[in-house]
Amino acid sequence: MTKLRSRSILKGAFILTLAGVISKIISAGYRVPLQNLTGDMGFYVYQQVYPILGIALILALYGFPAAISKIVSEIGEDQSSLSVPSFFLPVFGWLMAASGLIFIVGYTQSAWIASLMGDEQLTPSLKAAFSTFLLVPFVSIIRGVFQGKNDMTPTAVSQIIEQIFRVGVIICTAVFVMQGAEVYAIGVGASLGSIIGALAAFVILFYWIARKDSIWSFHRWQNHKTYKRTIFLHGILICLNYMLLLSLQLVDALTMIPSLLKAGVALDDARIMKGVFDRGQPLIQLGTVLASSLALALIPSVTRTRMNRHPEKVIKSIISAVKVTVFISLGATAGLIFLFPAINQSFFENGQGTGELRVLMLVILGSSISITLSSVLQGLNYIKHTAMIILGGIVVKWAGNMILIPIFDIYGAAMASTIAVAFVLVGNIVTLRHEVPWKKWMPLPWRGVGLSLLGMVISLWVMKTTIYVFFDLDGRLLLLIYTLSLTGIGALTYLVLLLRLGCFTKEEIQTLPSHKVLAKFLPKGMNQ
Incomplete structure (x- = not known):
């Protein structure tokens, strides 16, 4: 039963x-x-x-x-x-x-x-x-x-x-x-x-x-x-x-225009600057959803009762979920930062705010891992703790906007969001250490992830340089095709490298879609 x-x-x-x-x-x-x-x-x-x-x-x-x-x-x-x-x-x-x-x-x-x-x-x-x-x-x-x-x-x-x-x-x-x-x-x-x-x-x-x-x-x-x-x-x-991402947007809605006006920006210009800054929100939401969706399915399987009965088994599933989230969010963040000039022009008509939005993309990394960790902590009855950490992140974001926007304009807002998400991430990591000791995270394949990221960026740079030598990407439709093509190539390259470098175990692969195909890319000895 x-x-x-x-x-x-x-x-x-x-x-x-x-x-x-x-x-x-x-x-x-x-x-x-x-x-x-x-x-x-x-x-x-x-x-x-x-x-x-x-x-x-x-x-x-x-x-x-x-x-x-x-x-x-x-x-x-x-x-x-x-x-x-x-x-x-x-x-x-x-x-x-x-x-x-x-x-x-x-x-x-x-x-x-x-x-x-x-x-x-x-x-x-x-x-x-x-x-x-x-x-x-x-x-x-x-x-x-x-x-x-x-x-x-x-x-x-x-x-x-x-x-x-x-x-x-x-x-x-x-x-x-x-x-x-x-x-x-x-x-x-x-x-x-x-x-x-x-x-x-x-x-x-x-x-x-x-x-x-x-x-x-x-x-x-x-x-x-x-x-x-x-x-x-x-x-x-x-x-x-x-409400992590939503709370950051709420703080921006309440403070960005007044802070820009305080910096001497005209009201009409401040509204446009806020609109440009908000271009990053759908990309952050999409990247975070893709990176943390597996963690949301984890909540019912990570409970205090199961942790007390089978601690090693639950810790193993927690580490696997966090590992997958880290891999996906790292790839999404690096890929978006590299491709953002083309993404901005093809999706949003022009290249305004590219530098600021590249900084904002770092939020994907912190928010994805934070949502995964808070989902785990929630299953272990740390609901009050994670809620208080979120409230602390809101205060950090608010203070960051008030201090940084008058100095750095919307760069300041991007920096404040990144700092606030980092605060929440550190808070969740410190809270989880009571359940999962630090030493459990050390064996993770950090070297393989780093090499996979490097390989993805190099492949994107080679493809980008080659395409711009032979083609004139004049027009949003061509830019869109170029952006989507490079996104697919980058994601595929990153995934294959992660598999070939042994970043996933065979057991973890079996929980993913198309696991039989993915297992073929594992190093010899792991795919048996």
């Missing part, structure tokens, strides 16, 4: 991880056409409201559902079905109280927040963004119930549906802006997209739970607890562990 339950949990984690990767790729991908349609000014407006929309999304997808699933799991041992008057109504009431409070404070203070951001024209966009919190309880409670029953499919399907509707509305708004509408309409359109996406997700979820009448009943329980502590404390702590 325990084995069947473990398999069910792992299968559910895989479904959620896959849905998360797909939705995050969609979320990262649409921002390129959005910037192309609305320009850096429109992209700036969107990125000013995006952190607020992102907080609502994380609450509805991770924070509150995780807290509710914890409650449902605890109740499940005593009750075969969930009571509408004793469970659904009180839980929904607490969710609405939390979300409603955020909506009321945010909506009424939107003008002040816009003033704090240095751009009062953002007020209508901020009001629309805070309105999305009113829908959070509706999707959260149903997702949490299904997750508590180890049924992850409704959450996964609703997540993808929500993203498709949201992105569709945003792109339609961008086309509307391109045809002559006020550029600040993109902020309202982004919020409207989130609202429509949440409504679509709720319709799917409600249809799902309406068919499962065995899950709920109208029988009132004689003894029932208050759910307030679990919803607020557990839900918010879980949210913080998913």
Whole structure:
């Protein structure tokens, strides 16, 4: 029975991880056409409201559902079905109280927040963004119930549906802006997209739970607890562990324009500079998702109970997950830094901000490893510790922006983000040392990784030099083909070198897709 339950949990984690990767790729991908349609000014407006929309999304997808699933799991041992008057109504009431409070404070203070951001024209966009919190309880409670029953499919399907509707509305708004509408309409359109996406997700979820009448009943329980502590404390702590990148963007939204104005930059120029800086966000998100997606599937298999029973086995799986994350994030970071001039011109129309964005790409390395480590620590019941480390990172980012942007402009913002992520990474590493001793990390194949990175960069340089000698890459389409080709060649070269230099064990290869093909590239003796 325990084995069947473990398999069910792992299968559910895989479904959620896959849905998360797909939705995050969609979320990262649409921002390129959005910037192309609305320009850096429109992209700036969107990125000013995006952190607020992102907080609502994380609450509805991770924070509150995780807290509710914890409650449902605890109740499940005593009750075969969930009571509408004793469970659904009180839980929904607490969710609405939390979300409603955020909506009321945010909506009424939107003008002040816009003033704090240095751009009062953002007020209508901020009001629309805070309105999305009113829908959070509706999707959260149903997702949490299904997750508590180890049924992850409704959450996964609703997540993808929500993203498709949201992105569709945003792109339609961008086309509307391109045809002559006020550029600040993109902020309202982004919020409207989130609202429509949440409504679509709720319709799917409600249809799902309406068919499962065995899950709920109208029988009132004689003894029932208050759910307030679990919803607020557990839900918010879980949210913080998913908000590393989002929190950095929120700090930038609040401080970058005022800091640039303090440095003597004109308001219009500051808005454009912020839009240019935000070009790096979809690339960071995509790189981080690809590098840390395996770690998100690891959470259910790394628990305090398993650590106490089989410490060596759990430590081995932790090291393997971190190792894979380090390999992928190192390759993605190095490749993006090398190719960024071409990426900037082919994806974002021109080469503005290339130097600053190259510095910002270092965030991928730190954030990917940090998310993996915090996922592991979360499974080992270090939720409060990792949340406090994230809060510390936010303070470091805020202080870095206030000090560095007036001196170095957006270079300063990139430096502050890198320092903040490094702070979080070090904090997670120090916390994990209580479970995984330092000596366990020493045998990792650092030399092989270094040689693989060097080989990838040399191959990219040779290909780049050869192509520029024989071809004139005049035009974004040719640059795009060139960029995608070199990205594929670089990734393939890096992977083959990692395999040939023995950076992966045969056991680790067997957990990866296409493991039979990959095993052929292992050194002799390892591929038997």
